Amino acid sequence: MSTTDGAPLSAHVDAITDAGEYLARSSKPLRLPDGREIGAISEVPRLYVTRAFARLAHAPVLPYATRLEMLAKAADLFENAVLEGQSIDDYLDLVGLCAGVPRAVAQASIAAIARTLRALPDTLAQEIPRGAVTSLDDPRVREGAAYWARQGRTLAVLASGNTPGVHGLWPSALALGYAVAVRPSSREPFTPQRLVRAFREAGFTSHVALLPTDHEVADVLVEQADRALVYGGQSVVDKYAADPAVLTQGPGRSKTVITDDVDWRAHLDTVAASVAGLGGVACTCTTAVLVEGDRARAEEFGAALAERLAESEAGEHRTELPLVTARQLAQYVERVGQGTTAHGRTDIVETVAPDTAVLHPVVRVAADAKAPVLGVELPFPCVWIAPFSRADGIAPLVGSLVVAAITEDMEFAQRLLDEPGIANVYVGAHTTTWMKAGVPHDGYLSEHLMRTKGVIR
Amino acid sequence: MSVPGAPDWSILDIDPLQQTVTDADAYVRTLMQWHFGTETGSPFWLRRRADLDFDPLTDVKTVEDLAQFPNVVDEFRDIAAEDLVPRGLGDSPKIAAVFESGGTTGRPKRFVMFEDWFTRYLAWAGRKAASGLGGSGINLLATTPSGPHMIGEVTVRQSHALGGKRFTIDIDPRWVKKLIERGQTDELRAYVDHLVDQTADILVTQDVGMIQTIPILLTKIAERPELVDLVRSKVKRIAWGGAHMDPDTRAILREEVFPGIPIVGGYGSTTILSVAVERKEEQPSGLATFDPFSPYVFFRVVDPDTGRPVAHGERGQIVMNHITKFAFIPNNLERDTAIRVPAEDGHIGDAVADVAPVKSFDGTNVTEGVY
Incomplete structure (x- = not known):
């Protein structure tokens, strides 16, 4: 097994938190679509997850402008940097092989994610209710205004692995001031791994975590988080239907x-x-x-x-x-x-x-x-x-x-x-796959994560 | 139990120091005479002998030869406890309890715990897992199953050895399994929280020096900072058993949550009427490694498809054997898998590391639960 430039292809996906990367003693093999084993993905237990969440919930909330700057910086790192020894070429090789897609397709997905991150100042400006402010120092507060407030501190993401594109959505939670933990899909865990590394490098040192787990422990992420974003089939949609804290991304039909x-x-x-x-x-x-x-x-x-x-x-x-x-x-x-x-x-x-x-x-x-x-x-x-x-x-x-x-x-x-x-x-003559930054995909994620509060000072 | 003219049964006396049996094959030969002799065997084995396609008295000469026996534990769901008493133990051997298996894979099985075996096995366990706390007078907090389950009575004896009081919270592991099978995860969570709350109340109000419990309780205690502080300030030793503890949880508990407090596992089963004790020395693998009370109890780790031993360091399914004059329960393929580790010098069978439940067992889904 070798990549396009002949280097051996091997992959390791471990947990990432504010404490760094954690190679668990329990792991499962990572496989290509043809069954070949190319590495392993750690599986952390409940206690690791609950301890990570205890720290995420206390991550300092950075100013809005700082968060947006860090996200733009993360976009550059994600697209170009060598992160934990992984170049963008290594990464594209892995994604292409695991997802069974050509390199060009992987590259287009990656560029789309980076574009989405850079566009966040504009898209969030569109998402915020017109009457809302994001800071107590906003002069409108003197007259009385709406304050755009988080509905919780932490977001759990149970991601799918069918396309890197699914990872274009949850980073906006970081912009909104949430701390985010992602459980990657073992089918394609490399995109969230690289994103989390880029976010940490860009300054979200204690605000983001990668928590690979087995299926049972995945529920612990949802249980621990204030809000959750869960990808899956109809069974997943049904499972969380009664839980208002969980936004499911099920079959699109x-x-x-x-x-x-x-x-x-x-x-x-x-x-x-x-x-x-x-x-x-x-x-x-x-x-x-x-x-x-x-x-x-x-x-x-x-x-x-x-x-x-x-x-x-x-x-x-x-x-x-x-x-x-x-x-x-x-x-x-x-x-x-x-x-x-x-x-x-x-x-x-x-x-x-x-x-x-x-x-x-x-x-x-x-x-x-x-x-x-x-x-x-x-x-x-x-x-x-x-x-x-x-x-x-x-x-x-x-x-x-x-x-x-x-x-x-x-x-x-x-x-x-x-x-x-x-x-x-x-x-009119549009594909169903048409999309544009700022146009909601399934409502704005902020509809699930935020609310307005009345404020005057 | 020596009668003039009868065979010398003394090799079958249980030695907590593990020194009297120097020839395990000789021990096995004497044991066959005992269990299949009409004067000494149990009604169960004397009856069961007719269905064997070999003669235990002549065909079983070594520890290896025990592999010829079928796994009979499923029959322990239905047989009368009286039929399990070897006649050689006399008319009224002292019985500590009749214990039942957890019912993980179907209806429970029943086993007779004789006082003599119980005492000697506990003396061995106390020696192997020496805590230095014997007679110290510290109090034990036991959040474990009681009733039909062996661990409850073990904690009674543990507490006597410590010389302090015993505080208990009961666990019903069979109800937990029902909740899991029905997919009632909310109920399950509520039940586990109920156990933690009761345990917390004792931790807060009483002087607890040692905790004996199940892995999920330790995890849940570790998730409550105020309880972690209490344990760190009061508790000198933590013992766990009854269910699988994954190696990462074990490492986090030992290194991050309760550093400096010994956390010691036990791997037991009613089918061996004992608990294998965690090795004191940290293993290079970093995995909890368990030794049973050999030669009276021994394990083999096998490939479930072929029945052959896996290589050392490889994972296989655990076959348990209890071979004493009190009971003969050979070749029981357990629900668990483990990594095969060489037994300690001079002992038969295997040690086991990183015990974990198998996903499916004998067509019945395995529901491990909390115990």
């Missing part, structure tokens, strides 16, 4: 809807990019497309989309998976897709290296927009299509992180915006 007042042929590229962009793994990737009209129209659209995906696939990166996982996913598609029409390639598993495979896009058409299969979100380009009618209401679009509405009907767009079960609405 993002959808594209095309009304009959537009010509879908003009938007095939947009939809194909929504389905297959970011490797099809992101929660913003389109899982279902609702095409206004009858089933025949939906089938026609499905055939055209399958063709377009196949054309664009050649130039696209495809996420590499363990062969076993790829086969399981293909079987799962067959099981849940019973009764749907398949378009495009049906043998979707392609072995590209020993024990490693890629999955070709799945395009399937269901009989109607109520079919439960429309909510089946899988970590590769897989899209379910169904006929739809505006007259029947927007129920099939509820429960979506993003709805891209390719429509001219602004009254329809307004109904989508007014629906609480839809987090984002992009109207």
Whole structure:
């Protein structure tokens, strides 16, 4: 096993706190998608976690401006510095191999995280309620104002490892004055490891921790923290549904809807990019497309989309998976897709290296927009299509992180915006994966972490 | 128990100093005569002998040969306690208690603790894990299971040896397992906090010199700064057992939370009617290492798939053996795994380090819980 420049690839991920890096006696192997072992990740016990939180809760709160400066400095360190002996090239090699993505994709994710950190002064300026101040010295306090206050001292993050991009969100908690502990995913723990190192180097010496644990101890982070941000599947969403301190980032079930007042042929590229962009793994990737009209129209659209995906696939990166996982996913598609029409390639598993495979896009058409299969979100380009009618209401679009509405009907767009079960609405020729710093992803994180308090002095 | 004309059973007398058995194979041969002799064996083994496909009296000549025996502990869930009493012990041997296993993997199993064995085993344990506190008059705080569980009665004897008073908080480990199996984690947390609160009350109000408890209680005490201060100022020794303590928690407790206070583990099981004692000398591995009361109790660490021993330093599943004139419980494949460590010089079997629960056992999910 060697990297692009021939150096041996090995990886160690240990806990990081204000006390430094801690190599635990308990650990588990880190593996590439093909099963090869490249190192180990420490697993710290409950007592280590609770002691780390006791210290995080007492980390000094630095001034707002200082925090923002430190975050910008951290962005530079994250992108360029040698951190604990790790160069940016070493890091990109690790991320690319573990996530099964090409270096260019890893590099783009990394650049996006750094951009997000640098943009925090602007994005937080947009997030803060207009009537709120961040300092008792603000002259507005003399007249009486709202103070933007933290709802707690500590944030726990149970991260996922499907894309480095998930680590673009939680650093804003540092800007807001929280102390943050991240439990990395063992699939790709290198991004939070590097971020935490960069934050410490930039001055957040006692405000951030990396706490790799087994699944059982992961709950301890949530129990100990004042607020939590938890990534996972539907079971995770259900588990924490009743806990207002926990913000879950579950399946996105993002959808594209095309009304009959537009010509879908003009938007095939947009939809194909929504389905297959970011490797099809992101929660913003389109899982279902609702095409206004009858089933025949939906089938026609499905055939055209399958063709377009196949054309664009050649130039696209495809996420590499363990062969076993790829086969399981293909079987799962067959099981849940019973009764749907398949378009495009049906043998979707392609072995590209020993024990490693890629999955070709799945395009399937269901009989109607109520079919439960429309909510089946899988970590590769897989899209379910169904006929739809505006007259029947927007129920099939509820429960979506993003709805891209390719429509001219602004009254329809307004109904989508007014629906609480839809987090984002992009109207017109936009992909569901569209994003921009300052535009919320699932609400602003600050909605979960902050509140206003009345203040006068 | 010497009768003219009968075999010389004296080698079977338990020696807390571990000196009388110089030939473990000879010990095993005498033991076979005892347990499978109609005058001396227990009703259970005399009956069970018919189902064996070998003759213990002629085919078992060495410690190694004991491996021929099947694991019979599952039968201990149903047999009458009377059937476990070897006739050779006389008409009314003094029985300290009937203890039950925790029920980690199904219904509990029952074992008879004879006073003679209990006393001698405790004398050995007291010697091996010498605290220097014997007769000092310090008080013991025991937050442990009682009732059917061996540890409760052990703390009674411990406290007598210390010469002080015993404060107790009861733990019901079987209820804990039920809570875990039902996924009632909130209830479980509340129960553990309830145990800590009760323990805290004694720590605050009483003069406690030694604590005997389970790992999670030590972790929870360590999480409350006011309790840490009390333990540091009052307690001279901490003993734990009953469940797995991971090596990082052990290191944090010893080095950061309670530096200078000996923290000593015990690895016991009702199926061996004793507790293996943690080695005093810190091991190069930094792992808690346990020695059983050999040759009366010994461990083997095996690959569960082949039954063969794993190499020293490798992890395997623990096979426990209790081979005394009081009970014969060979080849019990336990729920736990451990790293195989050479036994001390002159002792049979293996020492075990870094004991941890296995994930699944005999088709039943293992719920370790607190004990």
